[in-house]
Amino acid sequence: MTPSEQRYLMTASTLGGSFDRPPAAGSKDLDTAMISQSSPRSLHVHGADRFLRHACTPIPPLGPGTCRICHGSASTRSGACTSCLQSCAQVPHPCRLIVPISLTEPSGRLHRVLIEYKRSHRGPDRERFSHYLLTLLDHFLEGHHHCISRAAGGSWDLACVVPSTSPELHGVDTLHPLEALAGRAEHIGRLEPGLLERNPQVPLAHNHGSPRAYRVANPTLAGKRVLLLDDTFTTGARIQSAASTLSVAGAQVLACLVIGRVINPFFDASTRRFWTYASARPFSFSACSICHSPSDSREA
Ligand SMILES: [Zn+2]
Ligand SMILES: [Zn+2]
Numbered sequence: 635m636t637p638s639e640q641r642y643l644m645t646a647s648t649l650g651g652s653f654d655r656p657p658a659a660g661s662k663d664l665d666t667a668m669i670s671q672s673s674p675r676s677l678h679v680h681g682a683d684r685f686l687r688h689a690c691t692p693i694p695p696l697g698p699g700t701c702r703i704c705h706g707s708a709s710t711r712s713g714a715c716t717s718c719l720q721s722c723a724q725v726p727h728p729c730r731l732i733v734p735i736s737l738t739e740p741s742g743r744l745h746r747v748l749i750e751y752k753r754s755h756r757g758p759d760r761e762r763f764s765h766y767l768l769t770l771l772d773h774f775l776e777g778h779h780h781c782i783s784r785a786a787g788g789s790w791d792l793a794c795v796v797p798s799t800s801p802e803l804h805g806v807d808t809l810h811p812l813e814a815l816a817g818r819a820e821h822i823g824r825l826e827p828g829l830l831e832r833n834p835q836v837p838l839a840h841n842h843g844s845p846r847a848y849r850v851a852n853p854t855l856a857g858k859r860v861l862l863l864d865d866t867f868t869t870g871a872r873i874q875s876a877a878s879t880l881s882v883a884g885a886q887v888l889a890c891l892v893i894g895r896v897i898n899p900f901f902d903a904s905t906r907r908f909w910t911y912a913s914a915r916p917f918s919f920s921a922c923s924i925c926h927s928p929s930d931s932r933e934a
Contacts, residue, residue: 682765682766682769682770685743685766686766686769686770686917687917688743689736689742689743689744689747689766690735690736690744690770690917691736691737691738691739691742691744691912691913691915691917692736692737692912692915692916692917692918692921693705693734693735693736693737693895693912693922693923694908694911694912694915695926696923698713699904699907699908700908701713701714701715701718702714703715703718703722703730703732703870704717704718704732704734704867704870704895705732705734705737705895705923706718706734706737706867706895706897706908707897707901707904707905707908707909709902709904709905717841717868717869717870717871718732718870720841720869720871721841721843721869721870721871721874721875722870722874724842724843724844724871724874724875725843725844725845725874725875725877725878726845726878726881726882727845727877727878727881727882727887728874728877728878729862729873729874729877729887729888729889729890731782731785731786731888731889731890732867732870732873732889732890732892732895733778733782733889733890733891733892733922733923733924734867734892734893734894734895734923735770735771735774735891735892735893735894735922736770736893736894736895736917737894737895737896737897737909737912737913738866738894738895738896738897739896739897739898739899739909739913740896740898744893744894745866745894745896747763747766747767748767748865748866748893748894750763751763751764751766751767751811751815751865752798752811752812752865764811764814764815767812767815767865767893768815768816768818768819770893771815771816771819771822771893772819772820772821772822773919774919774922775819775821775822775891776820776821777919777920777922778922778924778925779821781922781924781925782861782888782889782891782924783888784924785889785924786859786888786889787888788859788888789823789859789888790823790859790860790861790888790889791823791824791858791859791860792823792824792825792826792829792858792859792860792861793816793822793823793824793825793826793860793861793862793863794825794826794827794829794830794860794861794862794863794880795810795812795813795816795825795827795829795830795862795863795864796830796848796862796863796864796872796873796876797810797830797831797832797848797876798810798811798832799832799838799872809827809828810827812863812864812865813825813827813828816863822861822863823861826852828851829850829851829852829855829880830848830849830850830851830876830879830880831848831849831851832847832848832849833846833847833848833849838871838872838875839871840868840869840871841869841871842871843870843871843872843874843875843878844875845875845878845879845882846879847872847875847876847879848875848876848879849879850879850880850883853883855880855883855884855885856883856884856885857884857885857886858884858885858886859885859886859888860880860885860886860887860888861888861889861890861891862876862877862880862887862889862890862891863890863891863892864876864890864891864892864893865892865893865894866892866893866894866895866896867890867892867894867895867896868896873890873892877890897909897912
């Protein structure tokens with residue numbers, strides 16, 4: 635057994651589970667009844683409840699094998715994944731409170747939605763996919779806005795979106811599709827569209843971030859507390875670059891909220907075990923990466 639496999643078995647033991655134990659039949663439970671009663675945004679439109687129940691994967695509690703920053707798979711002794719160690723070191727002001735709503739694998743249903751909702755062609759699929767993501771975002775924030783505020787030491791003044799790496803896919807749309815979607819969310823507070831823009835003169839790759847990769851369009855950011863949003867988190871290079879840009883402009887980036895933390899189960903054995911363990915647990919709106927994690931989740 636390799637050291638990484640041992641760490642994952644320790645995680646399973648700590649959490650009272652086993653990586654080798656199959657999930658209980660019918661264990662996916664979305665707390666549908668509770669949410670339907672408490673929020674006007676219907677989980678039943680376009681079958682969102684059914685979709686989210688099967689497409690979302692819960693964020694495991696912190697422990698050995700889980701990155702304390704992005705809550706992905708970590709095989710390093712530091713408790714953070716290689717991507718976070720790298721992306722946080724590449725910028726002067728990284729944000730260490732990353733709040734993913736769900737894990738997502740590249741071949742999974744949530745991942746397909748996270749890609750397709752941004753395509754420029756309009757149609758029933760795009761409308762349906764946007765509804766899924768809006769429902770997911772809004773119900774999550776309804777339940778866990780206070781968790782983020784508590785962990786960050788206060789609530790945010792405004793929210794903004796990390797600019798797209800492929801704006802040509804949006805076609806004639808002037809807003810990032812996530813901005814259009816988040817602007818309809820009831821629990822996100824004030825959204826500032828177009829606050830960040832891509833600086834095309836500075837390269838930005840999956841594993842290479844830079845605080846100059848983005849520019850701030852609004853110069854009056856000093857002292858503003860910001861919630862940074864993105865749809866997917868793969869290595870963190872983009873969102874940490876954007877967080878650093880905002881901080882250099884005088885803002886305080888309280889947290890980064892991402893819909894899907896991408897996990898590639900085929901990356902290595904430990905990631906495969908991490909995914910197997912996480913995906914065997916039911917997704918629920920009643921827990922988030924903060925309220926079921928130790929209070930030291932912001933520590934670097
Ligand atoms: Zn990480
Ligand atoms: Zn919570």
